[in-house]
Amino acid sequence: MSKRRILALFGDFAEAHNAIADIRRNEVPGVTVDDVTMKSPIEHPEVEEVLGDRPVHVQKFTFFGAIFGVVFGFLFLASAQATFLVQPQGGKAVIPLPSNFVLVYEMLIFFAVWMTFISFLFLAGLLKKRSRLYSENVSLDQVGILVEVDEQLAEPLKGLYKRHKVLEIREEVMQ
């Protein structure tokens, strides 16, 4: 049986908040809050809370990047200096720690920052085509709630939205 994806746009952030809260309270049986994706023009943590605890993992990659920067940085510098036979010490391989600290510090930040960025691209689900249900208003001043439900659940859901002064509802049928 076919599924339906429904995008409801709210002008009033509180109503949107309540609507999600209702879904959370399972007022429409079968639709759980985990199916809900909220789209909004700004970041407002306190509104998102209602979606429940959705973890973020970027920092792990950042941490990895930083560690990599330190380890790789030091090994790279050390081996470079050790093989650099004509160091300003005249043929003696020397690994001057003080300057390595400085350089390793920079490399730490360098790799950490890049890892953060790259991981962000994937974890935030960027670099993808937008769903056809996307509405410009979301980038302007409206909050959108996107849910994917079975055919028969669509109506009750819309009813719920209407109770919360929904501005506009878009939906698409999925095979």
Place this chain on the structure above:
Amino acid sequence: MSLDNVLNHWADYRKGAEEGGFHDPKGNHPYEHRWTMAINLDLCNGCNACSTACYAENNLAVVGKERFEKGQAMNWMRIERYWDHNAQDFPQQGASFLPMMCQQCGSATCEPVCPVAATYHTPDGLNAQVYNRCIGSRYCANNCPYRVRYFNFYSYYDEAWPEPMQQQLNPDISVRDKGVMEKCTFCVQRIRAAKDKAAMEDRAVRDGEVMPACAQACPTSAIVFGDTQDENSIISRLWKQQQVKRGVAHQDKTDPDLRGYRIFEELNVDPSVMYLERVREEI
């Protein structure tokens, strides 16, 4: 080999001159030679022979009046002339002449700052300057307390040696192009020649076998040059006799009357040139 080096040397910090500079505890890296110089300021009469000999030996460019005025002259060996002694109203004791060239410091300030290691410490204890490696950041010259590094602010090879003057150029060393730092090398090409000769004859380099152009020309023999690794060389005897030690920031002599001293040694750069104080008789 890289790994080998890392494992063997990763703990070798930069050795200060006080530890023998280039030397390390394992004794892996003793200096092969330690070329040093002594200049007796009581004999120097500032006649410029050394400086001109240096021009002849080392392919130094003549820059001309305007560039000389701008301070772009290339005199590796320059004779400084100072007037002040006991504030006489006329220079009662003559002039104070100071032949100043690269002091080949044991812990040279120019070396660590070069971004590409174009200047480094050779196993002979010299500050080598690698013209080809130099990219012209000029940091070394900024960090030289003696201001004895000279930069090729222009290309001179066509202006300074008009046909047929370029035939005089010394083929043992290059003519530096613009953008390269250069300085006194203690006539490294002569050192090289002597070492090769010695190697061919399978013997050590003899004292006095190497003689830089300035020392060879000096009409009053004010400049003595030699290898202090060689215990019996004139130069090492001279340093010992003057009780001047390497690798210290100030000398404590049992005999304070000895005239040997090193310029700016309090900066702990450990120069390889010892000057003997100028003597004057008060009458």
Place this chain on the structure above:
Amino acid sequence: MSINRRNFLKMMGWSGAGAALAGCDMPTTVTLEEGREEVVSYLAPEEYVIPGVGVWYASTCTQCAAGCGIHGRVREGRVLKLEGNPDSPINKGKLCMMGQAGVQGHYNPDRITQPMLRKGGDLHAVGWDEALTLLNEKLGGVKDDRFAWFTGSLSGHQRVMVDNHLEAMGSRHHFVHEVVNNAVSRRVYAEMFADETPRLRIDKAKMVLSLGADFMGVSESPLLYSGDYTRFRTGETRGLLVQVEPKMSLTGGSADLWLPINPGTEGVLALGIANLLLNKLKMSDAGIPGEVRRLIDSYDVNRVARHTGVAGDRIQRVAALLQERAPSLVLVGPAVEGHVHGHASVAAAMMLNHILGNVGKTVEAGRRLPFAQLQAKSGNTADLLAFADLAARDQLDAVIFYGSNPAFTAPASLGLGEALGHIDFKVAIAQFPDETAMAADLVLPVNSYLEDWGTQVAAYQGDMAALQLQQPLMEQLHPQTRGFGDIVLALLKQRRSDEYGRFEDYYGYLRNAFANMPAAIKGGASDEAFWNAALQVGVVDVPAETASLHSQVVNFADPVTEGSGSQALTLIPSPRMGLWDGRHANLPWLQEAPDQISKVVWDAWAEMHPETAAALGIGQGDLIRISSDQGSIEVRVTLLKGVNRGSIAVPLGQGHSDYGRYAKGLGANPLKILSPLVEAETGEMAMYATRVDAKRVAGPDQFGLVKMGGSDTQAGRRLVVTVPVEQLKRSRGA
């Protein structure tokens, strides 16, 4: 692993493909063609220095008349570097800046490479045949005394050739001209010591009183004296040098006591010291003629102090020291000779040596070659005057100039330029287009001394009498130039083919001359061996003959000066080690080497005492006009305390109107404005007697006066530390 060549290559090998590649761009030394290299080195400069095998040839330096022995490093057929010849008794392996710069004269871009003939006003290149035929026919038409040679100092077989040519021409006129000379002193030496060139043993003296004698700079043998000076300073008791002169010379810079003195009063000072020695310090006046004794007595300290401007107590101290530090030595320099009464002043000074009993101790008999004809003919200025006079009176038809540049050195007062006009045929045997050559009718390009054969005999021999060989260090640089000997030989062949026809060239002539040397000199060696030895060593030790010195004081005039003219200052045209009398102004190394005392470079300048300058409203770097009764020059001023207050010093050497790219149009030539004063006894030019005025013309300008050095004081740094001699004595003990 330490980094020597082996390890280095090992490392290369280890770095795999790199090494293979490295093979093709292994760093190489510079090639002359491009003059630089492009490859990236292995950061080990020594590693790619592949010294070529240089060959060293002995020869003799002719940059000044001292005749130092040189070794030329020759590689790939080119002479690269000159060093002193350790076997030379004069410079003993050392070489001064002028000697070093010899190669630049040889490779100079402005050399004359073609015979040139004056056709319709200006010079045009001609072939040698044309030149020589013309020369011969011109000389053919000249009657005996109307022909003359005009040369610089000349010695050895070149001199013999010239003399023979004069003889062949039946002329007596050989003018030998040098601006830097000691003709007056030679006269006095001859009179008082019976030896024109006594060996003055600075090294044996415990104290040297130098009256303007720049013996380490501009003197008859700078390097010989420099060697002496080293021993003088480093001997058992460090010698004491007192320098008295109107302008600090190179030697003055090393004095223990430097005293400025009013120009021309050195003789007075000498008399004053004599007075003290005889009357106060009770030294014997044996051998001093009565008049002289009276003259001495008339100069008490106060009078002397008034004349000389040297403080009385100073004079007394110096006198006392002279007595105490025996043996001492009193020297004189051109500044003493170059006055109307120069002879008297020099005599007075030499008298001190007599009184102090230095003769025989520090004044030794000079060594001389047994062959009079090889002796050096030392130049002077009297010959210049005589020549100018003859020329002006139209007494000369043909003159050959060589090794001297009268057109540059002659004062304007001589009117030489106009006088030369009277000479129908002027031949210049020249290496460079100097002023004289440019004024000549025929210019013959001569080899540089590094590509020519010859023998040199130093006028002032060292510890042995040496005949020094001058040999070509390389092939001729320019095909069209010829050796001086060859040119004269060609002339002689015309006149005395019977005698000289057999010599193919000057080389042949020299070989023959050496072959004919007495066995005593050859030491039993075969001609071949003897010649080769000479070539190898460059010096032939000839058993010397020495005059037997006697020490007698001759009568001399009262050397007191009366300031002549209204002018305020005395002009000191000071020659300098470097450009000398101007003959080296075309050598860039010497132009770029700053003056040893004033540190001014690339220009002529005037040195004034700050107070004198201030009084005239003149400041550092100002452009001033210096005018004598003979004209004026404009130079920039540098203030210097090493100048007597009443004097203004202008170095010689600059102010060339020709002489190639490096010399032309730089500075001014003080010789031009000299007053026509003549030394009374010898007829030499009184070069140091001209009175001048100085007037400010313009203020400083950036490229006006180029002076080296950002600070004249050490600003509290411990750069040059001066210690009292007592400390030296103490440390000697240790």
Place this chain on the structure above:
Amino acid sequence: MIVNEKDINEQIKWAKINTDVLRSMDNPRKSYWVAVAVCLAMVGCAALAEYIQYTTGMGAANLNNPHMWDMYIATFVFWIGMSHSGTLLSAILHLLHADWRKPIYRFAEAMTTFSLMTAGLFPIIHLCRVWNMYWVLPYVSDRGIWPNFRSPLVWDAFAISTYLSASMLFLFIGMIPDLAICRDNTTGWRKKLYTVLSLGWEGSDRQWRNFRKVYLLMACFLIPLAVSVHSIVSADFAMSIMPGWHVTTFPPYFVAGALYSGCAAIITLFIMLRYFFRFDEYMTLPIMEKVAKLTFAIAMVWTYLNLIEFASVWYGHDMYNKELLIAKASGPYAWVFWTMIVCGSVVPFALAFRSVRRHMPTMFVVSILLNLGMFFERWMIVAPTLSLSYEPWQWDVMWGSIVEWGMVFGSFGWFGLLFLVFVKVFPSVSMYEVKEMVYHRRKSAGERDVLRMTDRAKSVNQTPSVEGA
């Protein structure tokens, strides 16, 4: 007047925010093209100068033996310094939750990036063998040759490249939501461009959550980075043994100076944008006041560090340093030195006056003066030490040639050019953050009505439009 006015009109409609900012980006006026032309001309000067220098050598810049460095390094330090303000505003204030930064941090960050791109040119220009520049980078070479990792110049290379990439990323990430807005409101090539750049942002909660964390992390890294960068730049001098360079307080001194000149530059650009783009509603006087106060505080820190440096030199009684200090104040460079003191330490007191802070023309002049002072400060750091060092024989005073100054002059054109391009291609005010600002402010003000951000009142029982099927 003690009225606590609002940083921004909280009742502003979000649609208006979008339109205002988007308006600033399209169809440039004539004045814009004039500005671009001027900047191009300046860059042209620099290009010409570089050509001359490249062909003749560093002598063209009048550099000489004691003065191996001069304006190039001074200007380099100047631009590096200017780059610190962006980081300061966005990162530090972000962590401090100072939301008044939101309307103005975007162009500040852009300034950071562009002044870095300008600064980066100078080490290259000042190399005489530019073509071998890459030898400073640690690349693997068959000859076993590496850069000298002990040289502060190599540290510079590391630090600047890190800082440049980090600040660019920071700028870009912060811009993504706005790029999405642009995407939704433009057509043609802009639409294509923004579609690519916005990386398919659709404001879903997942994106926002990651975004928030990433932005925080970046901020945390950028602050120490910025500090380290300028400390390392100061190491170029502090690591040497030259009097006047070998100074322990240099790292903080440089950082303070950097923030100082950065803030001054922000004020300048603030005023220009406010004027040209009529951003009065976003770049408001209260915000300007806050920036001005910040600047004043930093100016005082800088002055203090200056003074303790002088003091330590004076009482430390090291001959070389002392004579250098005296020479700075009395020697040929005196006029530069005193201009620096006046502009850097005296002029900022003007910022203490409310009337000054609120009078844009005056503020403009003041900000220019401050930057002049900071430029001279860099000059005074580099030149006198070289003129007057240990070796008296080599003492010399040198004034740069037209070539050198042409290059310095051109660098401003280059910076201006980059900035001009930026303001027309990217939103120079952060739209979404201004929205957040007003949203949160009104919320915290406790209005019930707060949460209605749209003015479109639509009937509820209207039949919804249905797509798909």
